[in-house]
Every structure is written in C-alpha cells, then in structure tokens.
Amino acid sequence: MSIVLKKVFTRFLKGIANPQLILMFLAARGFLKWLPDKQYLKLMFIIRIKQKLNLNKPRTFNEKLQWLKLNDQRSEYTTYVDKFEVRKFIENTIGGQYLIPILGVYDNFDEIDFEALPDKFVLKCTHDSGGLVICTDKSNLNIKEAKDKLNKCLSRNYYYVHREYPYKNVKPRIICEKYMVDESDTDLKDYKFMCFNGKVKCSFVCLNRNSPHGLNIDFYDLYWNIMPFERYYPKSGTTINKPINYDKMIELAEILSKDIPFVRIDFYEVDGKLYFGELTLYPGSGFEEFTPKSFDELLGSWINLPILK
Structure with missing residues (x-):
C-alpha cells in the first residue's frame, strides 16, 4: 500500500471513531456547502x-x-476578523501605537521576498484561524513546508468550517508581522x-x-x-x-x-x-x-x- 493510501486509510479509521473528524474534513473541503x-x-x-x-x-x-x-451579521464584522483590514479600525479607534509592526502584505506566497525579511518574523493568513508560520531563524526555515501550509489555507473559505459569517467575504492574503516575545x-x-x-x-x-x-x-x-x-x-x-x-x-x-x-x-x-x-x-x-x-x-x-x- 502506498504512503498516500495509508494516510487516507488512517484518516478514514479515525473518522469512524470520531464523526467530528469526518464532518470537519468534509466542511474544510467545501463538500457541505449545500447544507444550510x-x-x-x-x-x-x-x-x-x-x-x-x-x-x-x-x-x-x-x-x-x-x-x-x-x-447578528453586521457588515463591519468582516473587517474585524480580517487580520489586515482590522488594523485600520484599531488605528482609528484606539491608535496605531497599539499595532504590531507589519513588514509586508501579499496576495500569494510567491510574492514574499525572504531576503528582505529579518531573521525572525511571523507569517499569518488574514482570512482564517490557524494559518500561521512563526520563523525564529530564517536560515532554518523550511520554505516549502511554509508554502504548502499557507497555500492550503489560502485555498479555503474558512466560513464553511464553522459557519462564522464574518469570514465569508474576507479576502485571502498573507501578512508578515514583526516577531514579538x-x-x-x-x-x-x-x-x-x-x-x-x-x-x-x-x-x-x-x-x-x-x-x-x-x-x-x-x-x-x-x-x-x-x-x-x-x-x-x-x-x-x-x-x-x-x-x-x-x-x-x-x-x-x-x-x-x-x-x-x-x-x-x-x-x-x-x-x-x-x-x-x-x-x-x-x-x-x-x-x-x-x-x-x-x-x-x-x-x-x-x-x-x-x-x-
């Protein structure tokens, strides 16, 4: 049995024991969009x-x-959950001094110029939860793994996973923030x-x-x-x-x-x-x-x- 088939079979067995996994798997891939x-x-x-x-x-x-x-589906909620657009709301409401410095915003992973970035930084998808890559040493960053993870996140509409309406119309992007500790x-x-x-x-x-x-x-x-x-x-x-x-x-x-x-x-x-x-x-x-x-x-x-x- 190939490695790919083994992974699929393992996930299937886990899904039988935990129906939540099946539901989440189907929802994340858009197979349950038809369900109100x-x-x-x-x-x-x-x-x-x-x-x-x-x-x-x-x-x-x-x-x-x-x-x-x-x-309670207010239009402004879409701005609140968008990790890039919310910065304007914060700046206008309490002040830009409370914002973590941003190093870049990108429509896709290939736009990122890693040579221009510092040794430590954080990459975040703007439209979901969990689309995150923390880099503490650029020389050891596995760029392929980072790309695969973020591209996978960029390809999905997070709204369909938990039906959180504000995420439905957020533009998928990547932001790079200063690394903070x-x-x-x-x-x-x-x-x-x-x-x-x-x-x-x-x-x-x-x-x-x-x-x-x-x-x-x-x-x-x-x-x-x-x-x-x-x-x-x-x-x-x-x-x-x-x-x-x-x-x-x-x-x-x-x-x-x-x-x-x-x-x-x-x-x-x-x-x-x-x-x-x-x-x-x-x-x-x-x-x-x-x-x-x-x-x-x-x-x-x-x-x-x-x-x-």
Missing part, C-alpha cells in the same frame, strides 16, 4: 457539545454564540478579554503553546483571581503576575467592544508596552465544553442578545 447554516450548526453542536442546540431560547454561552452567528524570551502570552455588551467580565491567558504538553488556559476574574472552571484546554496550575497594562487593556477592550453583544479582545505585553492581538467574535466557534458545565450557563447569562427586527 442552521442545520449545519445543529449537527456540529450535537457532535461537539453532545446536546441539542436550542436556538429558540438559547441560555448557554455556546448556544448564544451559535445564535449570534445566524442572527515577552519577558519569558520563549513565549508570547495572550491576554484575552471577554467583553459582554461592551463590558469586560473576565479574561484568560494562553500559556505553553509550544510546550510538549500543549496549550494551557487560565481564566481570571476582574480582580485577577483564578476562576474555578476550564473550557476545553486544561489549567496551567500556576498563577502569573497581572500584566502591567491590565487596567489599560480593560479600558481599550471596552472601547473596541462597544455595542457588540459579545467579542473577545486580545492583547500582548512586550517590554512594558501594550499591543493589540485580534478580535474574536466566536471563541472556539462556540463548540468548546466548560468544566463544570454551570459556567457555560453563567457566561451565557452575561450575553444580552439583540432584539430581532
């Missing part, structure tokens, strides 16, 4: 959350994110602020992205106390120091989230300076379970859904 958004989300919700999706009277955080996907010198912590109708209610920090054990996420209340729940990813078991710019992060997050039922605003802190990360309207696409489940309902109670006209 509501039916698709109901199917995905049963597979991922293991319960029926209540769209008539949504109560939980995950349910309300699905409702927002279907019913915090005081750890090995990692860059994400400070992610959960904003409910323009008010920060809690935040979480992503740690250990590149560790052998994988990503950890710790939720904090407004007083920087660890909150007693997990959402898909395990806690780190540690408590980090509150960022120097914590209060400023909250202030800016509430400016950026004004009049939005729910949005997550991300920041980084490098050498005492604050940088904007991204806006995320549907964290985990509303398909990540809470432990204990009561916190799914608690965070859901913080979202006031808009009244449909």
